Each structure stands twice: as C-alpha cells, then as structure tokens.
Amino acid sequence: MALPNTRRELAQHLEQVMSHAYAQLEERQRLEADTSLVKTYLVEAHRLRAADHDRTLQLIRATFVADVLGRRADTRVHETEDDRFFNVEFGRRDEQDVLYVDASNPRFWLVHSTAKSNDVDPIIEKLVNNTNEFDHVWIPIQLLMRIAQFGSLRGLGLDYDRREVPDVDFEAPNAPVEFLKIQLWGNRAGDVLRILKQEGAFPDATTLSKVKVKYFLDNVPENFCIADIKYDGKVTGRGMSYQSYITLVTNLYRDYQRRIEDYERRFTVTFRSAEDRLSVEGEPLNVRFTQPLPNLEAFCERVFSGSIPFRLMGLPIQTGRQNFRVNAIDLHVGRRMSFELSPEFMRVYLAPGGCGNSLARLYTNLQHYYNSQVEAVDGSEQLAFQP
DSSP: OOOOOOOOHHHHHHHHHHHHHHHOOOOOOOOOTTTTEEEEEEEOGGGGOOOOOHHHHHHHHHSSHHHHHHHTTOOEEEEEESTTEEEEEEEEEEEEEEEEEEEESEEEEEEOOOOOHHHHHHHHHHHHSSOSSSEOOOOOOOOOHHHHSSSSSEEEEEEEEEGGGSSSOSSSOOOOEEEEEEEEEEETHHHHHHTSEEEEEEEETOEEEEEEEEEEGOOOSSEEEEEEETTTEEEEEEEEEEEHHHHHHHHHHHHHHHHHHHHHHHHEEEEEEETTEEEEEEEEEEOOOOOSSOHHHHHHHHTTTOTTTTTTTOOOOEETTTTEEEEEEEEETTTEEEEEEEEEEEEEEETTTOHHHHHHHHHHHHHHHTTTEEEEOOOSSSSSOOO
C-alpha cells in the first residue's frame, strides 16, 4: 500500500482496517494473522507547544533514530502534503511498518499505527523514556470513569502493583494487597467494579487501568466504534466508522488538554519581589494518603529515584522526625518540582515553565502503584482530578 499523503487518505485507510478487523471478530471471534487493530497513542510534547512544521520535522528526525530507539532501529521519515503530518517507516528494510504522526496540535500529538502492539509499544516507550521531549498521557481513575460515560461501557481492566513502591513488609499480618490484575468484558463489568471497591473487598487496590467503550456518532447505529482506552493514553479501536473513533479520541484529548493547561495555571507557584515585599502566586497540589505511609523514607527513595514510571530525580532531605523535603527535576521537561512530605500528605509545587502533565503522571501512578484511593485537592479542598 502507498503511504497516505493527506489526513483524508489516512482516515480512509484506517476505516478499512477497522471495519475488516471488526468483521473478522464478529465472524470468527478472533483476528486473522495478518489483521491488526488500529492503535492510537496520545503523546504529550510540552516543549513543542509553539512549534511549526519544520521544527516538528526536525525533532522527529532527531528522535526516531538508533540512539533513541536502539541499535536495531531503522526508520525513515516522510513529509506529506498536510502541515505537521508525517509517515515514519520502521523495521527491517524487507518488512516495514508505519507510524502516522499527526502533530496538528503541536503539544498534544496523535500517533496512529496498524502494526502489532509488540512492535509499536516498545517504540513509544523508548521515545518517552529515552528523551525529555515526550511523555505519555496519564489518565487517572476518575477521568477513565468519565470517558466510560462517553458511550456504552463494554469492559474494563484493573492493574495495581503495590510492589513497585516497597515500603511495607508484605509478609506481615494485615499487609496490603501486593498485586491485582483483572480483565472484565461484558455489560456487567461496571457491577463487578462496584463490588470490588466496597469496604471489605479491595478498595485500595481496585485501580481502573482500561475501559472498553462502544461509541455511536450522532446516535446512528451504523456509525460506531469499539475502543479500548488505557490509562497511559493508548487507544485501540475497531468498528464500522473511523469518524466515530477519531471523534471519541479527539473529545478525550481536548478534555485532557483543557485539564492539563488548567493545572499549570492553578498549581504553578511563582515568587515575586516588589517594593521590598515578597509575594507568592499560585498554590501547591495537595495529595492526601488515605492511610499514613508506613515508611516515608523508603517511599521517597523509590518515587524520586529518577526511574519510570515517576521520572522524578531528587534527593530527599529529612526536615523533621516524619517530614521530608525534596527538590526534584522532572525528567520529562527538565524543570524543577518541589515536594513536602509527611506520612499523611504530599504537597507538590510546580515551578514556572513546568508541565501539568507531570502532575497527572505523579497522581495516576500513585493510584496504580500505591493506593487507588489517594486524593489530590487544591487549596479550597476541591478535588483536582474530578470527573
């Protein structure tokens, strides 16, 4: 197949792939070996928020290379007729797959592909983790539940791993749940979720990681898609209408963008000096732990180690018997973030030029790796990540 030269051609191609995949699933309840689902990765590029076509092309050519993706990377970048729309071929010369990069919003990109997840997922992971240009989109539980309301909920996934922040003895009596991973498909998935979140079940470990939604465009029965939306911004789709799919994805991304920009306005703390007076503008994000941290030092060592998924590098300094302060570097944008921690709460201060996406990353991963019921509030005690 020739590479699409416009977004319209891409839409026609992806609709064919979606409808073929849906037909195969309906007829045989499985995909043929050569059939692949449409995948869309929501990628945040904070430092490119004012970039034009040439600057975007320059970055793509600089990052889709062996130094970033690994020695086996073999990529070729192609411009198209449309502004900030690129085809990126990858793989061996005799077996090429394609990423369709739509950077029409210079900060919030859509990266489409029909290649196998085993081939594409590692590329996206390396782009995010090996550079400070990109980040995943991070969708907390509350926003995933809101997305589920865009259409009809057809399934969900739970993914919780307390072992990633090892500040407790899992062999001790009354130790928390270590690991919980469940896939629930069908119309009763929401009922099962409510049961698991009840007291006496697993409320602290019931962390929503994916929702499956059937979405109809303009309530027309033929114009539908079925989309799996993950907490890290990966969307997988099939169905009879690409327009319904891209409408769902676009609505999700616009809602996310609005929230991220709002976080930057509200939680960036700026110190100003005028007429011998020091004033402070902005407020911290307040994270509250539903249960006190049993080992605050171990918690700080893990969260601020610079490793994924938190990507925060800092040296915790003890300021009291049970208090720490951390001046950390956000490895996504290279900006400073400051933290004050106690066993009951964490205050997060975003420096000017910081990225609201980093707040979403911190909060979402605390839900997945520490406690699904962790709360984040502003200075007025209003939930920061409300639906």
